[in-house]
Every structure is written in C-alpha cells, then in structure tokens.
Amino acid sequence: MAKGAxxxxxxxxxSSVDRAWLRMDTPENPMMICGVLALERPVSIxxxxxxxxxxxxxxxxxxxxxxxxxxxxxxxxxxxFHIDNHLHRIALPGKADKAELQKLVSDLNSTSLxxxxxxxxxxxxxxxxxxAALLVRIHHCIAxxxxxxxxxxxxxxxxxxxxxxxxxxKPETRTGNASRxxxxxxxxxxxxxxxxxxxxLFIDSVRQEPNYPLKLATTASGVAMDLLKLGLAPYEPRxxxxxxxxxxxxxxxxxxxxxxxxxxxxxxxxxTVNDVLMCATTGALRRHFAANREAIPECGIRVxxxxxxxxxxxxxxxxxxxxxxxxxxxxxEVQDPIMCFRQVQENMNRLKRSYQAQVTYSLxxxxxxxxxxxERRALDLLSNKASAVLTNVPGPREALYLAGSKVTQPMFWxxxxxxxxxxxxxxxxxxTVQFGITVDRAIHADPNAVMDYFHxxxxxxxxxxxxxxxxxxxxLAG
Numbered sequence: 001m002a003k004g005a006x007x008x009x010x011x012x013x014x015s016s017v018d019r020a021w022l023r024m025d026t027p028e029n030p031m032m033i034c035g036v037l038a039l040e041r042p043v044s045i046x047x048x049x050x051x052x053x054x055x056x057x058x059x060x061x062x063x064x065x066x067x068x069x070x071x072x073x074x075x076x077x078x079x080x081f082h083i084d085n086h087l088h089r090i091a092l093p094g095k096a097d098k099a100e101l102q103k104l105v106s107d108l109n110s111t112s113l114x115x116x117x118x119x120x121x122x123x124x125x126x127x128x129x130x131x132a133a134l135l136v137r138i139h140h141c142i143a144x145x146x147x148x149x150x151x152x153x154x155x156x157x158x159x160x161x162x163x164x165x166x167x168x169x170k171p172e173t174r175t176g177n178a179s180r181x182x183x184x185x186x187x188x189x190x191x192x193x194x195x196x197x198x199x200x201l202f203i204d205s206v207r208q209e210p211n212y213p214l215k216l217a218t219t220a221s222g223v224a225m226d227l228l229k230l231g232l233a234p235y236e237p238r239x240x241x242x243x244x245x246x247x248x249x250x251x252x253x254x255x256x257x258x259x260x261x262x263x264x265x266x267x268x269x270x271x272t273v274n275d276v277l278m279c280a281t282t283g284a285l286r287r288h289f290a291a292n293r294e295a296i297p298e299c300g301i302r303v304x305x306x307x308x309x310x311x312x313x314x315x316x317x318x319x320x321x322x323x324x325x326x327x328x329x330x331x332x333e334v335q336d337p338i339m340c341f342r343q344v345q346e347n348m349n350r351l352k353r354s355y356q357a358q359v360t361y362s363l364x365x366x367x368x369x370x371x372x373x374x375e376r377r378a379l380d381l382l383s384n385k386a387s388a389v390l391t392n393v394p395g396p397r398e399a400l401y402l403a404g405s406k407v408t409q410p411m412f413w414x415x416x417x418x419x420x421x422x423x424x425x426x427x428x429x430x431x432t433v434q435f436g437i438t439v440d441r442a443i444h445a446d447p448n449a450v451m452d453y454f455h456x457x458x459x460x461x462x463x464x465x466x467x468x469x470x471x472x473x474x475x476l477a478g
Contacts, residue, residue, distance in 0.1 A: 003334075011074040014141070017321045018162060019073045022066065024417045026455065030112045031140040033148050034413045036105055036253075039132040045089055045201040047403045048124060052083060055155050061142045065118050068076040078118055085117055091126040101128055102251055105135060106371045109249040110434070113139055134402065143319035145306060145414045149393050149427075151319075156400035156407060175376055228310050237297040239289070241387040245421045252447035253411045256432035259464050261462065266313070268465040269338070271345045276461065277426050278348065279341045281390065282330040283457025284291035284450055289332065291453075292444065300331045303424070304386040306414065308341060327386055337461040379399055384420025392426040399430040411436045 014022065015115040025031040031128055056062060064075040075272050113119045119139035124164065126132055180396070236242055259273075266276045281303075286436045289296045304325045328351060331343040400407050411434050413425045420439030435454050 014073040028247040035136040037134045038409040042132045043403040043405045096127045105251045124212035144321040246442040248441040253436035254451035275345045280346045280458040286332040287453035301387045304392040337464040388422035390424040395429040
C-alpha cells in the first residue's frame, strides 16, 4: 500500500469498519467485490468512458487511493489518476463463449488490485457471444455489496438512448437526473426492508417505547446473548467445503430462473422468495455432497449472509460499509424438499428477530480500531464457523441499458474472508433470478455442477409445492 509520512490536508481518515475490510485482504482471499454485466451488443469505448466519467467518477472514492500509516488508514486523491489505468479493453479467445468468460473472470478474481492506485478495475470484453461484457472489480473497503450494486446500476438507463452530460468539477455533484436515478434505485431495493427493520430494533427504536428503561435492558440482554451465541457456536463440521485455500478461484453462473415461478412457489408454500432460494441453495449443496459420495453433516452447515443495516433513504453517494453478518444454518441433512423449506423458513425467521447483524457490525468496528493481530485471530475464529458466504441482492424489475446496449445477464460476487473458500450469489433482474458461485480450486467442488444442482433443487421444491394442490398448480402454470 502507498506510504505517507506526513498528514496531508487532502487525506480523509478511513472509518474503522472500512479499515477492518481493508486488513482482511490476503493472497488467498483478495477483498474484492466482482461483477459481470453481459451486454447484448458491443458498445463504443468512448461512450463507456463518458458514462463512467459522468456517473461513476462522481463518487470521490473512485479517484482516491489508500494511504496506510500502520495504525491508521486514509483516503487520498490520486495525483496521477487517469481512467485508462482502470478501464481496459480485451477480447476472449477461441469460441468467446460462456466457458471462456468464466475462465477470464476466474483468473481476474484470483488477482489482487494495485494498491498504488484507487482500488477498482474494469475490463470491457469484446467478442462475447456476439455482444460484449463488462467485468468490474472493486475493493470491499470502498463500500459494501448492496451499495456497489446500486452504484453499478446507476451507470445504466431504462432506454438505449439517454442524454449524457459530462459532470465537471466536484465528483459528488448532484443533478436532477442523478436524484431520479437514486429514487428509482431505492425502490429497487425495497425487498431489503426486513434488514432495515432489524436495524431499527436497536437503540434508536427502543427510545420510542414508553417503557424505555426496561426495553433498553431487554435489548442489551438480547445483544449480549447473541454475542455469546456467536462466540460459543461450534466450528463447522469437517467437509470437503473446508480445505486449505490456494488463492486460485473458479467462477460459474447458472442459467437464470423465472422470477414469477419462484414467487409463485413461495406463495404456494406460505413463505418468501428468499426462503425458496435459500432452500434451493441447501438442496444444491446436499446434491454436491451426494455426488461426491461425501458424508452429509447431521446438523447441517452454516453460511455467512451479509445483512443490510443502511437506511433505505440514505443517498447513493454515501459509500462505505454498513452491514452485519448473520450465520444461517442450511439443513443439508433434510432430504424432503418441503421439510427442508420449513426448516429454512424457521431458521430465517429466528434470525430476523435477533441482533446478530448489529453484533457482527460492532465487532468489525472494534477490530478496525484494534491491532492487526486481534483482527486476524477474530477473523480466523469467525470464519471457522461458516462453510460459505451467501448473498441475495434484489435488482431492477425491468431490463436496463449500459452505454446503449441491453444488459442481458448481470452477476455479482462478494469476497470470502479468512478460511472460507466458497461464495454464493443470488441476484434478481428483469423477471429472472441469477445464481452464481466462486470457489477456491483447492476445494473439491465443480462450480458448474453446483449450478446444475441449484436448478434441480428448485425444480424438486416446485414439484413438491404443486403436489396435491390444484390451486397452486394453476398459479404456477400461469
């Protein structure tokens, strides 16, 4: 990282939580959020640059590099910033198909960013299935996954031919168009409402109660109990999903599911879309164990799930990390799809009533303020209590356009930390549900096979939901 001996007026202190994510960066697990936007047709590289200058670089963080003084970290304007250091144009070899793109994403997802410059890179990829693709990598210390997905969506338009206006001067200037985009994006993340409700359960919400002292004591007790449960939770069972990591990633994504079918299945089962997708993920991992003739853990496995703590009305130009992690038990030992769904639903409802997300956010804040050795030990402790990281981010309901080209399939992955070597990502977009995976090569899991298992698991749950329920059959068929 860039070193500086003297404090500069242009340096801005990094928050303790962002610094915690900065220090999690390891050769085995670079702390990058990675995204791929598949485009229907090629775009002009000049138009893409104009779009980035107008909408991406207005966020000051993308013009700043990290300056590390050891005990403190700062953001500082890069005096040599040039967009050509961050936007690269390449083409795929061979058939230029999905397999070739997955190889490229795997390779770049295994490569750390250059800490001498602002911590992001984009690769515009020509010749992908007759169209193009944009591969994006951004360091986690800049912002959390939900914020960065919203930033990426702010680059897009609802029509192929918007009016682009170059923004000069201050990078965070607000315009009427930007405000409207933010308003639209806030509506797109309305399914994150549960997370916001959990955040409001904390101190600010209890002050509104008439019996505030009692409520505060109960809240403090709940937080302490969740902290104790987190600390005493047993380590993950020994499976092939927990192996020493090599640092080389394999990335894959599935053909999308029909969101209407997923939603109708959730209604038929009396649950949520998230319950259905978590159940499909559980079934996919169960099928992975069976295909590899590996003993299925009797008490399930856990995944770490980011939980948004950011107010939904917070402006999009406020970056940083504002989320906690919750440990979700996936009952991979339950074979019956309906029983598995009920268990997942119960586990999720229990977590929604807990303070686990606030606890982990507070721990990150504490680790970011303390010595590096403390964070490493705590990170090792927590990462031993999950087999994978799983994200589920809601996206726009209509198709979007980037620099005039339709975005046909977007995917995003968050990094894994410590000894965790698997990341699972779910993203809804334009009536579809995208599912992707990144897995360390040292872990014996075929990423494309897991994608197929996800489809098979959802199909089994959907079939079970239909069985003996004529009304549900009619609903799902429609």
